[in-house]
Amino acid sequence: xxxAMAEDVIIKDIAGNLSPxxxxxxxxKARYPDAILFFHIGDFYETFFADAELVSRELDIVLTSRSxxxxxxxxxxxxxxxxxxxxxxxxxxxxxxxxxCDQLENAKSVKGIVRRDVVRVITPGTVIDPSIILxxxxxxxxxxxxxxxxxxxxxxxxxxxxxxxxxxxxxAENSLQDLLSEVARYHPAECIxxxxxxxxxxxxxxxxxxxxxxxxDDAFEEQNARNTLALQFHVSSFAGYGCEDIPAALGAAAxxxxxxxxxxxxxxxxxxxxxxxxxxxxxxxxxxxxxxxxITESIRTxxxxxxxxxxxxxxxxxxxxxxxxxxxxxxxxxxxxxxxxLDAVEFFVxxxxxRHALRALMNRMADxxxxxxxxxxxxxxxxxxxxxxxxxxxxxxxxxxxxxQGEEPPALVRDATFNLHELxxxxxxxxxxxxxxxxxxxxxxxxxLQNSMNS
Amino acid sequence: xxxxxxxxxxxxxxxxxxxxxxxxxxxxxxxTTAGGERYTIPELKEKEALITNADExxxxxxxxxxxxxxxxxxxxxxxxxxxxxxxxxxxxxxxxAEVAQVHNYVRPVLxxxxxILIREGRHPVVERxxxxxxxxxxxxxxxxxxxxxxITGANMAGKSTYMRAVxxxxxxxxxxxxxxxxxxxxxxxxxxxxxxxxxxxxxSGQSTFMVEMLELANILNNVTDRSLVILDEIxxxxxxxxxxxxxxxxxxxxxxxxxxxxxxxxxxxFHELVNVESQLKRVKNFHFxxxxxxxxxxxxxxxxxxxxxxxxGIHVARLAGIPQKVTERxxxxxxxxxxxxxxxxxxxxxxxxxxxxxxxxxAPDPRSDPILDEIRAIQVDEMTPLQALTILHxxxxxxxxxDKPL
Numbered sequence: 117x118x119x120a121m122a123e124d125v126i127i128k129d130i131a132g133n134l135s136p137x138x139x140x141x142x143x144x145k146a147r148y149p150d151a152i153l154f155f156h157i158g159d160f161y162e163t164f165f166a167d168a169e170l171v172s173r174e175l176d177i178v179l180t181s182r183s184x185x186x187x188x189x190x191x192x193x194x195x196x197x198x199x200x201x202x203x204x205x206x207x208x209x210x211x212x213x214x215x216x217c218d219q220l221e222n223a224k225s226v227k228g229i230v231r232r233d234v235v236r237v238i239t240p241g242t243v244i245d246p247s248i249i250l251x252x253x254x255x256x257x258x259x260x261x262x263x264x265x266x267x268x269x270x271x272x273x274x275x276x277x278x279x280x281x282x283x284x285x286x287x288a289e290n291s292l293q294d295l296l297s298e299v300a301r302y303h304p305a306e307c308i309x310x311x312x313x314x315x316x317x318x319x320x321x322x323x324x325x326x327x328x329x330x331x332x333d334d335a336f337e338e339q340n341a342r343n344t345l346a347l348q349f350h351v352s353s354f355a356g357y358g359c360e361d362i363p364a365a366l367g368a369a370a371x372x373x374x375x376x377x378x379x380x381x382x383x384x385x386x387x388x389x390x391x392x393x394x395x396x397x398x399x400x401x402x403x404x405x406x407x408x409x410x411i412t413e414s415i416r417t418x419x420x421x422x423x424x425x426x427x428x429x430x431x432x433x434x435x436x437x438x439x440x441x442x443x444x445x446x447x448x449x450x451x452x453x454x455x456x457x458l459d460a461v462e463f464f465v466x467x468x469x470x471r472h473a474l475r476a477l478m479n480r481m482a483d484x485x486x487x488x489x490x491x492x493x494x495x496x497x498x499x500x501x502x503x504x505x506x507x508x509x510x511x512x513x514x515x516x517x518x519x520x521q522g523e524e525p526p527a528l529v530r531d532a533t534f535n536l537h538e539l540x541x542x543x544x545x546x547x548x549x550x551x552x553x554x555x556x557x558x559x560x561x562x563x564x565l566q567n568s569m570n571s
Numbered sequence: 572x573x574x575x576x577x578x579x580x581x582x583x584x585x586x587x588x589x590x591x592x593x594x595x596x597x598x599x600x601x602x603t604t605a606g607g608e609r610y611t612i613p614e615l616k617e618k619e620a621l622i623t624n625a626d627e628x629x630x631x632x633x634x635x636x637x638x639x640x641x642x643x644x645x646x647x648x649x650x651x652x653x654x655x656x657x658x659x660x661x662x663x664x665x666x667x668a669e670v671a672q673v674h675n676y677v678r679p680v681l682x683x684x685x686x687i688l689i690r691e692g693r694h695p696v697v698e699r700x701x702x703x704x705x706x707x708x709x710x711x712x713x714x715x716x717x718x719x720x721x722i723t724g725a726n727m728a729g730k731s732t733y734m735r736a737v738x739x740x741x742x743x744x745x746x747x748x749x750x751x752x753x754x755x756x757x758x759x760x761x762x763x764x765x766x767x768x769x770x771x772x773x774x775s776g777q778s779t780f781m782v783e784m785l786e787l788a789n790i791l792n793n794v795t796d797r798s799l800v801i802l803d804e805i806x807x808x809x810x811x812x813x814x815x816x817x818x819x820x821x822x823x824x825x826x827x828x829x830x831x832x833x834x835x836x837x838x839x840x841f842h843e844l845v846n847v848e849s850q851l852k853r854v855k856n857f858h859f860x861x862x863x864x865x866x867x868x869x870x871x872x873x874x875x876x877x878x879x880x881x882x883x884g885i886h887v888a889r890l891a892g893i894p895q896k897v898t899e900r901x902x903x904x905x906x907x908x909x910x911x912x913x914x915x916x917x918x919x920x921x922x923x924x925x926x927x928x929x930x931x932x933x934a935p936d937p938r939s940d941p942i943l944d945e946i947r948a949i950q951v952d953e954m955t956p957l958q959a960l961t962i963l964h965x966x967x968x969x970x971x972x973x974d975k976p977l
Binding site: 461 | 636637640641643644645647648649650651652653654655656657658659660661662663664665666667668669670671672678679681682683695696699700735738739741742743744745746747748749759760761762763764765766767786789793
């Protein structure tokens with residue numbers, strides 16, 4: 117099949133001027149100077165100039181060049197359009213931002229230059245694609261907002277894939293140490309900062325293997341922040357979230373939300389609330405201690421079993437794994453609260469049969485948290501929905517197991533079970549629409565005539 | 572004759588060779604095959620177009636339906652998120668219960684007192700990797716009782732594992748998990764500090780000792796009565812003299828003058844520090860038991876009260892595979908040194924210090940020895956033989972009485 121599209125992006129015409137296609141590229145690239153721009157041409161995403169050199173080096177693909185009659189060659193490197201996700205994933209894992217520029221209209225029906233624009237920007241902290249985040253761990257985007265003079269600093273953490281969103285504050289005196297502790301605790305994939313953050317702090321964060329990107333100062337500003345968050349959450353005060361009196365926390369939260377919305381090109385409606393984690397409510401474990409005690413990572417061996425978390429983590433669901441991780445790096449300091457948790461654990465220690473049955477059921481559960489995120493974002497596939505129906509279908513049995521013990525389960529177990537929604541109408545709806553089909557490529561329109569002939 | 576389909580030509584009428592003569596003239600030939608010819612006709616093309624059209628419509632209908640479904644589902648997202656949290660919690664409680672049962676953990680007792688009591692505590696990670704059986708140990712630390720444990724002894728005896736186990740048990744307890752012990756009572760800790768030096772930051776260009784001091788500063792400036800402090804061989808990155816001085820000063824600071832202080836586990840290679848026990852009320856010495864036979868040394872990994880002056884450094888060297896020539900010579904030097912002075916630990920430790928330190932001095936500074944100073948001051952030419960003998964006798968006695976060079 118002839119690549120009819122490539123003609124619209126001839127680099128230069130005979131006179132050596134930039135072609136209209138290249139002009140289009142340049143104007144889009146000017147808006148995304150810090151990202152690698154993937155430009156859709158025909159069957160490929162192409163990158164040019166410095167992007168091409170970088171992509172060729174990092175992805176080990178051939179660097180070619182394009183020129184038409186002129187002496188200067190433009191470096192060029194491309195990846196196949198249908199297989200781009202894997203390449204994008206690799207680049208993002210290495211810490212780069214990728215701006216994906218698609219054709220906005222059907223190239224066949226247009227004369228001249230096809231309309232193109234960036235449809236999403238993928239940054240290390242804002243990925244939502246399941247093909248890119250392969251691990252089940254929470255993946256946080258972090259934002260840092262310094263306080264007014266001697267005021268508390270605000271830190272925000274957002275996991276786009278599940279909608280988990282919380283803030284914490286650190287005192288101004290020990291800010292660097294405490295900041296690094298929180299970074300070590302949550303291991304964000306990316307951190308955004310306003311321009312006033314000193315270079316040494318940025319370097320210290322980078323040393324913990326976090327990608328740091330600057331973001332617009334006005335996003336962190338208090339009044340703007342309040343407006344942004346009020347709009348998103350439909351609230352007028354943040355007292356309910358516990359951070360009304362911490363302007364820096366609001367600034368960090370708003371900045372993180374806006375950055376996420378911009379890169380995903382979506383209002384992200386599943387991010388519907390915020391929680392405040394006070395560092396005073398838990399045992400402080402600084403970065404050095406987390407490392408020295410090998411709590412989440414072992415020091416010497418790269419083997420998987422040699423840290424505390426892996427010893428404790430025999431959870432059956434991705435959601436459970438993330439929660440356990442959270443609890444281990446944030447031990448509590450209130451005996452009453454801890455005893456409630458221990459009561460819940462003891463309940464299952466004393467009932468091995470129930471426990472095993474429950475774990476067997478949960479083993480068949482999908483990552484409902486992430487599926488919910490994808491539904492909200494609009495890119496949940498048929499496979500996700502099928503997995504969702506299977507998972508929700510297990511809930512009645514789970515409830516029966518827990519509640520059928522003859523005695524009232526401890527408070528936390530009762531609460532957790534109460535929160536399980538069976539959503540029978542939703543299940544019926546999904547089953548009706550998806551019927552017997554398991555077509556996983558409905559959205560990409562790749563169903564061939566051959567297949568439809570057979571059905 | 573039959574109608575067939577393939578991706579390249581679409582629909583066609585397949586005619587076998589024997590029937591070709593009967594093909595009407597309006598048939599258009601498309602393809603020749605081994606068995607015959609393939610044709611198409613306008614009606615066939617019409618039908619083909621209809622089918623393709625229908626297929627495209629089906630696809631776009633499917634897409635519409637699916638989009639509508641997804642839109643409806645967006646309303647369920649909050650419920651789904653809450654459900655996910657509920658599942659996560661149940662999963663965590665079950666998982667912790669499973670681990671507790673399989674590995675014999677016990678439910679910790681929690682309170683707000685300044686006390687950590689552990690009977691037969693084990694390191695949760697290490698115990699899984701020790702097929703021969705992990706040796707459990709007790710801990711009894713309290714802000715106004717045994718506040719600071721000084722642990723001396725060989726590096727392989729289990730010091731680091733023990734100290735880490737205590738910290739991990741406290742973390743597990745406070746995060747709501749059962750713990751690897753026969754019994755555990757944990758008073759709430761607000762912070763755990765560690766200075767272990769296992770992972771020094773050479774890449775950033777700071778010296779090992781500088782990093783050590785930075786971490787120590789963080790600890791000393793932020794420690795409270797409710798903290799747990801774990802110090803593993805501080806003072807290692809500088810000269811023996813300075814290191815020892817710093818170590819002792821830190822000990823005294825943590826002990827403080829008030830009646831309570833942060834619970835501390837203090838492993839050290841400075842054997843003199845054991846003397847602090849007699850000076851500070853809440854400091855106690857401990858060491859790890861070693862069984863010594865004529866031929867071998869066995870580390871029993873059991874912590875017991877009291878100090879030890881043996882590092883078994885040469886034994887560890889032998890175990891590591893240091894050439895026999897070196898270890899035998901080390902044994903010789905050790906024996907000589909021990910026989911020369913009454914406090915062998917001090918000189919012995921100096922040598923082991925020198926072997927381990929990066930930028931320490933190459934040899935003990937001869938100029939700082941008062942005995943040598945005296946010898947230097949002797950004017951041999953002006954002495955009678957009797958005077959010389961007296962001085963020699965005095966010097967020998969000073970050495971024998973353990974007159975330290977510093």
